[in-house]
Amino acid sequence: MDNIKIRKRKQVAKGETLLSHGDIATYAYRVESGCLKSYVIDNSGKEHILQFAPEGWLISDVDSFTNNKPTVIFIEAIENSEVSFIGQEDYRDFSRLDKDVLIEMSKKYRNNMIATHKRIIALLSATAEERYVEFTETYPTLVQRLPLKLIASYIGITPEYLSDLRRKIAKK
Amino acid sequence: MDNIKIRKRKQVAKGETLLSHGDIATYAYRVESGCLKSYVIDNSGKEHILQFAPEGWLISDVDSFTNNKPTVIFIEAIENSEVSFIGQEDYRDFSRLDKDVLIEMSKKYRNNMIATHKRIIALLSATAEERYVEFTETYPTLVQRLPLKLIASYIGITPEYLSDLRRKIAKK
DNA sequence: CTTAAAAATTAAGATACCTTAAGAAATGCA
DNA sequence: TGCATTTCTTAAGGTATCTTAATTTTTAAG
Numbered sequence: 257m258d259n260i261k262i263r264k265r266k267q268v269a270k271g272e273t274l275l276s277h278g279d280i281a282t283y284a285y286r287v288e289s290g291c292l293k294s295y296v297i298d299n300s301g302k303e304h305i306l307q308f309a310p311e312g313w314l315i316s317d318v319d320s321f322t323n324n325k326p327t328v329i330f331i332e333a334i335e336n337s338e339v340s341f342i343g344q345e346d347y348r349d350f351s352r353l354d355k356d357v358l359i360e361m362s363k364k365y366r367n368n369m370i371a372t373h374k375r376i377i378a379l380l381s382a383t384a385e386e387r388y389v390e391f392t393e394t395y396p397t398l399v400q401r402l403p404l405k406l407i408a409s410y411i412g413i414t415p416e417y418l419s420d421l422r423r424k425i426a427k428k
Numbered sequence: 429m430d431n432i433k434i435r436k437r438k439q440v441a442k443g444e445t446l447l448s449h450g451d452i453a454t455y456a457y458r459v460e461s462g463c464l465k466s467y468v469i470d471n472s473g474k475e476h477i478l479q480f481a482p483e484g485w486l487i488s489d490v491d492s493f494t495n496n497k498p499t500v501i502f503i504e505a506i507e508n509s510e511v512s513f514i515g516q517e518d519y520r521d522f523s524r525l526d527k528d529v530l531i532e533m534s535k536k537y538r539n540n541m542i543a544t545h546k547r548i549i550a551l552l553s554a555t556a557e558e559r560y561v562e563f564t565e566t567y568p569t570l571v572q573r574l575p576l577k578l579i580a581s582y583i584g585i586t587p588e589y590l591s592d593l594r595r596k597i598a599k600k
Numbered sequence: 601c602t603t604a605a606a607a608a609t610t611a612a613g614a615t616a617c618c619t620t621a622a623g624a625a626a627t628g629c630a
Numbered sequence: 631t632g633c634a635t636t637t638c639t640t641a642a643g644g645t646a647t648c649t650t651a652a653t654t655t656t657t658a659a660g
Contacts, residue, residue, distance in 0.1 A: 298552075298553035299558075302553070304549070304553045319542045319546075351527070351531060355527055358534060359523060361534055362530060362537060365538050366537050369540050369541050370491045372541060372548065373490070376478065376548060377478065379551045380478075381468050381471075381476045383646080384646075403607060404607075404608065405607065412551070414647075414648060414649080416647095417646085419609050420610085420611095422608095423610090577637070577638080585618085587637080587638075588620090588641095589618070591639050594638095594639095595640090
């Protein structure tokens with residue numbers, strides 16, 4: 257799903273939204289520079305981050321993109337970024353794809369699955385503090401780069417509580 | 429990853445374990461009858477269910493199976509079951525697979541990804557009560573079939589608290 | 601530089617969910 | 631049918647995490 261053909265590119269300003277709740281994900285995006293996030297908004301209006309996508313990452317709502325149904329998520333630039341577009345057309349019919357492309361794609365799906373499973377394990381079985389430490393170990397560069405409130409949202413806690421945790425950790 | 433060739437089958441008694449923390453997942457299992465679960469055990473000894481696998485489902489630790497590394501999960505029969513075995517060998521080298529098999533596999537990975545993403549959204553943004561209701565709507569047959577304590581474990585709460593929630597829901 | 605905006609901290613009170621423990625109900629096997 | 635086992639419920643007290651709100655610190659725009 258990566259290096260297939262020359263694609264349309266676009267500059268996206270920090271704060272700009274590429275996909276909103278209710279839209280159909282006509283595109284997946286490859287981040288060429290900068291960083292995007294995907295998130296949901298819950299019943300009480302709070303935002304929960306699903307994914308960060310720095311350079312080289314893909315971001316979309318796979319369900320919406322694949323099945324052409326309205327999405328429940330948002331995708332937004334958290335830095336000034338450049339993205340390239342991947343259209344649905346190319347992935348409508350798998351049988352038309354080259355075998356190597358299929359293999360590439362399978363591996364990407366599989367890697368995503370593995371990462372997503374890890375996150376579920378963390379959410380089910382680790383404390384907030386453990387999840388924060390795990391995040392800093394898994395994504396050290398993102399920790400430097402992103403505001404803490406976004407990391408708090410990703411690991412499933414409030415920024416205030418993350419602040420408490422950091423103080424507690426520092427005291428050790 | 430499904431209907432590829434005749435595979436070895438085995439009866440598994442309720443309570444029997446097919447994969448333990450530290451093992452390498454030499455096999456994936458297809459459940460022919462009965463039901464299995466996969467789970468992790470957290471630092472304080474509590475069990476958290478990752479997946480239920482009734483008839484027709486596959487279950488394994490994809491990371492361990494794919495990358496031949498020790499697993500962190502357990503797989504265990506929760507009913508007397510029959511499973512068939514899928515070996516690592518067949519999936520070591522994607523380029524040797526038929527194109528249709530690859531397509532099948534991609535779709536399975538993709539569907540799993542989509543389902544797993546949904547679960548993350550639920551864990552991040554829904555209350556315990558909302559997650560329980562969503563579970564009953566998504567897996568009505570499993571609700572009939574499984575003890576509540578297993579469902580509680582899957583949605584990330586204690587059985588006692590699920591009991592409270594059910595009483596609260598019934599009162600409405 | 602200066603200043604407005606965004607991010608991070610701190611603290612106090614609130615709540616969702618957990619722990620423990622005990623009893624009631626349901627299930628399965630002899 | 632009866633007993634043992636597992637499951638489910640109930641309740642009281644506890645803890646992790648949240649809410650609100652005010653203050654400080656950092657960042658970025660002019």
